[in-house]
Amino acid sequence: MRADQRPLGAVPAWLWASLATSLAVQITIQALRPPPATSASDLPPAPRTAALRAASVGEPAAIARLAMLYLQAFDLGAGNARPYQQLDFKVLAGWLQAILDTDPRSGYPLFAAARIYAEVDDPARCRAMLDFVHQAFLADPNRRWPWLAHAALLAKHRLHDLPLARRYAADLQRLTSAPDVPLWAKQMEIFILEDMNELEAAKIMLGGLLHSGRLQDPAERRFLEQRLQEMEDRLSSKSRQ
Amino acid sequence: MRPELLLARSCLTEARRSALPWLALGLLGAALALASFLSQVAVTESRELQAAVAAAVLRAGAAFLLAAHVAASIVREANDKVLELALALPLSRSRYYAGKVCGFGAIGFALASACTLPMLLWSPAGSAMLWGASLGFELLLVAAAGLFFSVTLAGVVPAIVSTVGLYFLARSIAGIQLLAHGPLVDESWAQAAARGAVDAVAMLLPRLDAVTRSDWLLYGAPTAADFWAAIGALLIYTALLCAAGLFDFHRRNL
Numbered sequence: 001m002r003a004d005q006r007p008l009g010a011v012p013a014w015l016w017a018s019l020a021t022s023l024a025v026q027i028t029i030q031a032l033r034p035p036p037a038t039s040a041s042d043l044p045p046a047p048r049t050a051a052l053r054a055a056s057v058g059e060p061a062a063i064a065r066l067a068m069l070y071l072q073a074f075d076l077g078a079g080n081a082r083p084y085q086q087l088d089f090k091v092l093a094g095w096l097q098a099i100l101d102t103d104p105r106s107g108y109p110l111f112a113a114a115r116i117y118a119e120v121d122d123p124a125r126c127r128a129m130l131d132f133v134h135q136a137f138l139a140d141p142n143r144r145w146p147w148l149a150h151a152a153l154l155a156k157h158r159l160h161d162l163p164l165a166r167r168y169a170a171d172l173q174r175l176t177s178a179p180d181v182p183l184w185a186k187q188m189e190i191f192i193l194e195d196m197n198e199l200e201a202a203k204i205m206l207g208g209l210l211h212s213g214r215l216q217d218p219a220e221r222r223f224l225e226q227r228l229q230e231m232e233d234r235l236s237s238k239s240r241q
Numbered sequence: 242m243r244p245e246l247l248l249a250r251s252c253l254t255e256a257r258r259s260a261l262p263w264l265a266l267g268l269l270g271a272a273l274a275l276a277s278f279l280s281q282v283a284v285t286e287s288r289e290l291q292a293a294v295a296a297a298v299l300r301a302g303a304a305f306l307l308a309a310h311v312a313a314s315i316v317r318e319a320n321d322k323v324l325e326l327a328l329a330l331p332l333s334r335s336r337y338y339a340g341k342v343c344g345f346g347a348i349g350f351a352l353a354s355a356c357t358l359p360m361l362l363w364s365p366a367g368s369a370m371l372w373g374a375s376l377g378f379e380l381l382l383v384a385a386a387g388l389f390f391s392v393t394l395a396g397v398v399p400a401i402v403s404t405v406g407l408y409f410l411a412r413s414i415a416g417i418q419l420l421a422h423g424p425l426v427d428e429s430w431a432q433a434a435a436r437g438a439v440d441a442v443a444m445l446l447p448r449l450d451a452v453t454r455s456d457w458l459l460y461g462a463p464t465a466a467d468f469w470a471a472i473g474a475l476l477i478y479t480a481l482l483c484a485a486g487l488f489d490f491h492r493r494n495l
Contacts, residue, residue, distance in 0.1 A: 048420075048423065049419075050416065050419040050420045050423045051416075051420060053415070053416040053419055054413050054416030054417050054419065054420050055413075055416070056413075056416065057301075057409055057412040057413045057416075057450075058412035058413065058415070058416075058449055058450035058454075059293070059296070059297040059300075059455055060456075061289070061293040061454075061455040061456055061459055062293035062294050062296065062297040062455055065279075065283070065286065065289065065290045065293055065294070066279075066294065068283075069279060069282055069283065069290075072284070105456075105459070105460050106286065106289070107285065107286060108283075108285055108286050111284070111285045111286075112284070112285075115284075116284070217285055217286055217287055217288060218287065219280070219283055219284055219285060219286075219287040220284065220285035220286070220287075223284045223285065
């Protein structure tokens with residue numbers, strides 16, 4: 001006890017009681033409130049890049065990643081069996097573009113577009129995300145090719161749109177020039193035309209990414225391995241039917 | 242020992258005996274806890290997310306702690322008549338002011354060193370060191386600003402609010418200029434005036450968005466030329482703040 005403080009016994013009993021009561025009421029009220037959740041309709045219009053930059057107070061890298069965490073919480077409730085199905089993908093693409101413009105070297109928006117949002121069970125929404133990935137790729141091919149490679153696979157296996165997949169593959173082949181782009185990516189068009197199923201193709205791509213050393217983030221690795229496992233389960237259950 | 246150095250040492254002793262070290266430890270703990278929580282919800286770039294968020298929290302937190310410490314220290318000295326006692330000694334006002342700048346600047350560099358340590362968890366040592374050095378110079382500017390406002394406004398709350406306001410305005414002025422010059426802005430007379438006002442304010446502010454960048458931790462260190470150009474601009478503004486503070490201090494009737 002500090003010398004300038006009186007003992008606890010000096011506090012009147014009514015004050016102890018009011019402190020305990022107000023604390024109990026506060027905790028009860030908070031415990032009775034439902035957990036916060038965001039629905040698809042809560043997604044506000046995308047901010048302008050300049051506004052996002054101004055709000056970042058000179059920390060664009062941090063605000064871009066925090067904005068991604070904020071964005072990925074929409075339409076992803078714990079009990080939501082079909083996440084991201086209700087989102088307005090035009091607004092979503094606007095958000096992703098603003099975040100990408102805020103930190104152009106971040107891969108998070110493209111990862112989310114190609115690996116999360118584009119995998120929804122809705123061809124129109126999937127197409128919107130693939131188009132976003134393609135446009136972003138055109139702005140910086142040597143950095144953003146892995147997401148276009150995945151977009152080409154999705155175009156072939158999910159949308160069954162071979163011309164679109166070939167267009168992406170051809171762009172990947174034509175526009176990438178960095179020495180660290182692997183051979184399989186530079187020969188993406190052949191890879192697309194080969195008669196292999198989605199799982200085989202995804203395994204080759206994931207293996208290639210792991211081998212190239214680009215996939216170092218443990219969370220990303222875990223996420224992709226989980227996706228691969230889900231794909232295996234889905235294909236094996238289809239073959240049993 | 243020179244009187245400036247004695248004063249600087251007394252500033253460091255005062256900081257060591259105050260709650261500042263504990264608050265700095267609390268800031269480090271909060272930044273680490275927030276970074277590790279956010280990394281759990283990220284699906285990719287978790288390391289980059291931790292580095293960027295921790296860097297942003299530590300940078301802003303260190304600046305706020307230092308600004309509050311400088312304001313509280315200077316105003317307390319004035320209220321306790323310590324300033325009058327010091328100036329009754331054979332010590333010029335300029336030397337007194339220089340001693341305070343050195344002392345508070347040294348506290349800033351100590352805070353910057355503490356903030357750099359966790360960055361080594363997520364970033365290469367070279368990038369983290371440059372980020373830390375830049376934060377040290379940035380905190381030196383905050384110390385100079387805090388001293389200027391404390392001497393001029395002579396109140397803890399106005400001094401803290403002014404220092405923190407200047408700091409955040411300097412960090413966001415580039416973004417505000419982007420907004421003012423954006424493609425969606427119409428060409429009315431009022432807009433042109435607002436744009437001119439923003440540009441004029443920008444000329445009076447340091448470019449804090451160009452220093453202590455979390456990009457350095459994420460994507461590699463800047464070139465030596467870029468780094469020293471940004472630090473040079475900081476030092477020029479620190480000198481301006483010191484000159485303005487001294488100007489006001491010399492005019493004051495004690």
